[in-house]
């Protein structure tokens with residue numbers, strides 16, 4: 001008399017006794033009686049909605065069905081031999097997609113493991129899909145865990161699928177008509193169904209986020225690109241506008257809801273760092289630090305440009321990570337970035353030249369993102385190249401279109417220079433964007449650089465200014481500081497003035513290191529002079545080619561700062577200004 005015992009057990013649970021059932025099961029039993037007024041002794045058959053109702057449910061869940069389809073198919077391929085049926089229900093519990101063995105159609109339909117079956121708890125009693133909808137958690141409802149006698153042969157395991165706004169949108173369920181007795185026999189089913197639900201959420205988020213940045217995260221580098229655990233969609237200012245359940249769990253506790261939160265409140269990174277986390281860099285290098293000292297691996301996917309052209313495209317390109325976001329109020333950088341943005345959408349080869357650490361690679365990557373075309377990105381570190389490695393990096397000749405970033409092209413070994421020229425000729429779909437710390441024209445002139453290669457990669461030349469000539473140093477300091485420290489931490493006026501007077505031979509690299517040290521040494525929320533490390537290059541003298549006017553311009557005509565940069569005292573600067581006939585700006 002299993003059925004009788006079942007009813008008795010439900011009554012015991014209602015009386016407050018424990019019978020060894022999982023709390024998810026006993027809680028659901030209580031709801032069935034106390035909330036829905038169900039009778040455990042009745043064996044209600046499965047409820048199947050009408051054709052018209054099913055069409056309506058499917059129409060409303062259309063997007064989720066499309067996102068989930070291939071996940072369902074691959075899950076079914078894995079479990080079909082063990083006679084599992086795979087169901088997708090909508091958030092109301094109605095089965096809107098189904099994979100099962102058609103040879104058992106009658107049995108499946110009779111048990112409700114079929115299209116159109118309604119597994120909502122208030123109608124079907126305790127079931128995996130029904131309990132999952134109520135609790136929002138994965139659950140196995142095994143045999144007589146089911147409330148109604150009609151389903152006590154089944155073993156069902158379900159996991160919730162959340163949409164990118166954190167709302168429960170569907171339930172993925174795998175069920176057996178007959179199953180081995182111990183509930184633990186379904187542990188593997190539980191892992192498979194939760195992993196599949198996670199992949200469906202990811203597919204759904206990706207499908208909805210084509211026009212935005214997506215950041216995918218994983219604790220292990222091996223799974224980052226193939227099966228990440230969490231993902232967020234970010235708008236141009238770095239605010240979260242979509243997330244998967246994995247991200248919710250990862251960041252939960254730090255904020256009541258993820259929507260609208262800035263990503264830098266959870267991770268030590270801003271939207272402008274996203275190009276550094278794109279796939280062209282080795283996975284191990286794409287580390288994202290968390291404020292609690294932990295770290296994850298990140299994979300950023302850039303917004304795909306819409307097919308339309310003109311103003312709309314440009315407006316979208318200006319979103320996060322784009323070229324325009326790389327400089328503050330510095331006229332030269334702004335002019336350069338505007339030119340880069342115009343050139344981005346062409347196939348013109350490009351050389352970005354400038355001192356080390358001026359941000360050439362950063363611009364090159366942002367330029368690739370702004371191409372707005374469906375091209376791959378290949379990055380080649382020229383210093384380490386051998387002929388074999390280069391051939392492998394560029395891939396076989398063919399129709400492939402890609403941006404080819406050649407970092408520090410001047411360091412390409414001489415025997416590889418001619419080869420690169422030939423490889424580019426065979427691969428017209430590659431658009432070279434080279435960075436260089438030297439004057440390549442001069443290097444050709446002196447016989448240090450292969451002439452045909454120079455002409456092969458020369459199109460437009462953009463010269464990135466050194467930090468000491470930029471007028472947006474304050475903007476850069478604040479921006480880099482925000483990335484390293486909470487909003488309250490700031491530079492004292494004297495620390496700012498001291499930094500403004502430095503020559504910055506290491507450019508942004510050096511500025512980053514200085515701020516790293518200052519943030520570490522600073523005790524309160526103001527970085528002051530004692531927190532600043534001494535300049536890496538102790539001779540505070542601007543290079544000779546910088547004219548007095550250049551130095552004064554960069555220092556905003558602040559004589560004290562200019563004096564520090566030039567390594568002389570203030571009165572000497574004044575004397576030189578008078579002697580050279582320079583007029584102070586009004």
Ligand SMILES: Nc1ncnc2c1ncn2[C@@H]1O[C@H](COP(=O)(O)OP(=O)(O)OP(=O)(O)O)[C@@H](O)[C@H]1O
Pocket residue numbers: 325326327354355356357358359360361362363407408435437479480508509512
């Ligand atoms: N606009 C920017 N805002 C904030 N950080 C930046 C910006 N541009 C560059 N950086 C940071 O400055 C550092 C140096 O940048 P990058 O590697 O692009 O310079 P580079 O000129 O290519 O250097 P090298 O010549 O040594 O290869 C990097 O850590 C980069 O993330």
